Amino acid sequence: MPVAKAKKAAPTRTRRSSRLSAAEIESMFARLKALNPSPKTELEYTTPYELLVAVTLSAQATDVGVNKATRKLFPVANTPQAIAALGVEGLKPYIATIGLFNTKAANVVAMARQLLEQHAGEVPRDRAALEALPGVGRKTANVVMNTAFGEPTMAVDTHIFRVANRTGLAPGKTVRAVEDGLLKVIPPQYLHDAHHWLILHGRYVCKARKPDCPHCVLRDLCRFKEKTAGEPDRLSE
Template sequence: MNLQQAGDFVRALAAANPAPETELHYTSPYTLLVAVALSAQATDVSVNKATATLFQEADNPAAMVALGEEGVGRHIRSIGLWKGKAKNVIALSRLLLERHGGEVPADRAALEALPGVGRKTANVVLNVAFGEEAMAVDTHIFRLGNRTGLAPGNTPREVEDGLMKRVPPELLRDAHHWLILHGRYVCKARMPECWHCVAIALCNYRDKVRVAPPR
């Protein structure tokens, strides 16, 4: 896929969904940070169910630290790796209080210094909470970048760098939403639903599934 085709691919997704948003529920940069940290190897639906009660009890770092690991665990047992995530949520909340006055920093290095926060999580927070043109590459975007030819790469960082170069500048702000949602609901892992892909004409995937299988 050349640069023009890549741009047209993203423009097609944008036209179909002009106002994309994250599917994680949050009310502040802090609750977004916690929700994204909890979403590793878990679905947004499962995280939203857990945080619905968690954030009622603790929606700021001080309240979360007071809740403690066991308290956090009561709310998030339904999601994967919950014990480690509860530990990280308490640890990152404590560091926010100690280093940042309880506020989520709008700085990549500071975010990645928090327990359980890697580059993908930092990119989501920078993009969604602070409006930066950051590209969070999850499994959906990694698969889509390679499958379609939009931004091939052997690692998430290679795909991220490719997307940052190939997505039209005016679309970078929302691009990771379009790509995640497309990978989640259309360009699926087991069988891409190419028959209703708005960018099928631009995709380089050889084994397109052009007709929906019989039910």
């Protein structure tokens, strides 16, 4: 009587985690660094104070729109003394093309006066003092600390929130949860520039309505289930 052959066991498939592994995160930032070794903010500034004003004005506005306004404003007033001297009504015409300009004008002038009264006109380097300024929240403080003073902070805007969740880098339901997650998983050697890499990736590749997945160098790592169709770039293979 012939002996029945044993059936080969079906190969087991390892379920892919919804989060990137440490090795994948290392690869992710190595690729982003290779594409853009020295990323910079797209806001135009020359001093920490100009950056602080520009970031304050950028809330619910584009960097392009803010730059158009500050190119006219900063040659006239780019110090707390000069902004305070302009006053709210004097500042408004320079930033009238930016959304919420009435509120922003009041905040920027009040911020200038507080810097003069409490910080001798200098932008403070610590978070508590920055967040105590009118119009300055955690995200603005993080941008200034990172970009002006080189601190390894993570400012999470809509672009970074989207990228962190889509890719599986640091999923979270709130901005603060994503910020804490990013600070935990990003390798220290990439942390200083990570904010810029992620925001630029979200702005130009991992766009909200139609991400450009075919030209994304992170495509093979990314956990986003609704990738747009097309041939992947060789760099992402």
